[in-house]
């Protein structure tokens with residue numbers, strides 16, 4: 001089997017992810033692979049162009065391209081434009097594809113945003129995290145709340161009509177009122193999309209080390225739950241549709257919801273995706289593979305004419321089933337029971353009869369003839385509920 005054999009997935013539209021592994025400074029909570037050694041950018045860009053060519057035999061058709069990181073906006077617009085152009089030249093990408101660039105407010109100017117737009121980017125995901133400077137400083141961000149405001153204004157002036165903001169809540173000692181103030185500022189700016197992430201302790205990060213040393217403490221589960229609830233209530237009252245545990249899309253005036261992240265939904269629906277760049281993961285049923293999490297190793301492998309493959313696995317039917325459950329339960333739509341039966345030849349309600357009964361009685365889960373989805377209580381305890389069904 002070649003690396004890009006698509007098995008049963010060739011009729012499903014795929015997502016293409018490109019990882020830009022550079023940041024100006026590391027944030028205390030982040031465990032994504034990136035380096036602050038910006039001197040490696042030019043060697044990385046050459047290698048990426050070669051990887052795009054090597055991967056160009058992929059038989060998928062893509063309707064989304066997501067350039068993430070790291071901090072892709074450390075790259076000049078001409079470099080981003082070259083990446084987009086190469087991708088469009090090498091892969092089968094639909095003309096109406098969603099093309100997202102992740103940007104950091106500390107790396108932008110009106111001219112840069114304008115040039116990104118000219119280079120083919122049609123959606124921005126802005127890492128705001130908070131509008132409060134003390135929070136931004138604590139998180140190790142390189143920008144102020146004012147710069148975040150300015151960035152959104154500049155993005156609108158540059159013609160971006162599809163903008164997502166990332167925010168973080170649940171900082172040590174955070175006053176719930178301060179979190180609502182962040183949300184208030186966000187909705188006034190009328191982004192099309194909001195991702196609201198709970199601050200989590202990822203192993204090996206400076207945040208993790210501070211907590212281990214007893215110098216920091218995250219809010220209790222009870223406080224986190226209150227923040228989670230207030231997020232959903234506040235955003236619902238401002239016409240945002242809660243479509244995944246941490247994600248909200250603004251409703252259009254006709255009541256439709258056109259701004260859910262097309263790319264991220266692929267991850268939750270087990271759709272195929274191809275990842276390029278250091279540490280990027282790919283998944284085309286039943287195979288998953290990933291690149292080296294090292295710019296040097298990535299560049300070295302590609303210079304030797306090899307794919308920068310860091311590892312791979314072929315999922316068994318049972319592993320795929322468990323993934324469909326785990327990821328599907330993150331979404332408002334939940335698990336599509338008919339697709340489950342079609343794909344695995346099993347009736348979901350029969351296999352999990354006992355667990356489903358218990359979870360329904362506890363008010364954590366709802367079953368309809370077509371879907372199995374979590375209630376709000378269930379979403380708050382997603383990991384525990386999914387573990388009950390998947391035995392993890």
Ligand code: SF4
Nearest residue numbers: 023026027030069070
């Ligand atoms: S800017 Fe983004 S990718 Fe870079 S360290 Fe901070 S959170 Fe991680």
